[in-house]
Amino acid sequence: MKRTIVDKMTAALHILWPIWTKTVGAMSKRNILVRSQCRRCGALMRVDPGDLVARYGAGHSIIDTQERCRMVACDGAAYYLAARTYGAPWRVLLDDPVLKEGLEGRPAAVTGRSPQDCGRATVLDVSP
Numbered sequence: 001m002k003r004t005i006v007d008k009m010t011a012a013l014h015i016l017w018p019i020w021t022k023t024v025g026a027m028s029k030r031n032i033l034v035r036s037q038c039r040r041c042g043a044l045m046r047v048d049p050g051d052l053v054a055r056y057g058a059g060h061s062i063i064d065t066q067e068r069c070r071m072v073a074c075d076g077a078a079y080y081l082a083a084r085t086y087g088a089p090w091r092v093l094l095d096d097p098v099l100k101e102g103l104e105g106r107p108a109a110v111t112g113r114s115p116q117d118c119g120r121a122t123v124l125d126v127s128p
Contacts, residue, residue, distance in 0.1 A: 017063060017095070018091075020032055020082075020084065021063065021082055021091065021093060022061055022063070023058060023059050023060060023061055024049050024052040024053050024056060024057075024058065024060050024061070024062060025053055025057075025058025025059060025060075027049040027052075027082065028049035028050050028052070028053050028058070030084075032049060032082050032083070032084060033082065033083045033084075033085065033086065033088075034046075034047040034048075034049050034052070034062075034080060034081070034082050035047060035080070035081045035082075035090070036067065036070075036078040036079065036080050036081070037078060037079060037081060037106075037109060038069040038071065038074060038076040038077070038078045039076050039077050039078070039079065039102065039103075039106055040069065040074055040075070040076025040077070040107070041069060041071055041074045041076055041107065041110065042106065042107030042108055042109055042110040043069060043070070043071045043074065043078070043110050044109040044110060044111050045070060045078070047080065062080045062093055063080075063093045063094070063095055064093070064094055064095050064096045064099055065079075065080060065093070066078060066079050066099065079092065079093065079094055079099070080092075080093040081093060
């Protein structure tokens, strides 16, 4: 089967990714920080690379991979981000231009706690 110039260019783009981003096995071995972020609700979740290795195998790549958001009542798609260490910049693991489309207008990252809520107890309404 003859490869077209587009196929060759696509193959070359994947070579440009740092070695630590190419497979979940490489991420797990190097203790890379991995997160997922939902396109719809902005939920930012921790992802354990060891869990990804167990689910998909060490050779699996999460570049251009999306999964369903894990937040209750959200039907959005989450993409992956990775950083070499705490304080390092986060790299969005999307290469496909179609998947990158719309990232500029995505909601801000939403985490379990905002800095203003740290240390304050949440009071639940228990009235009938």
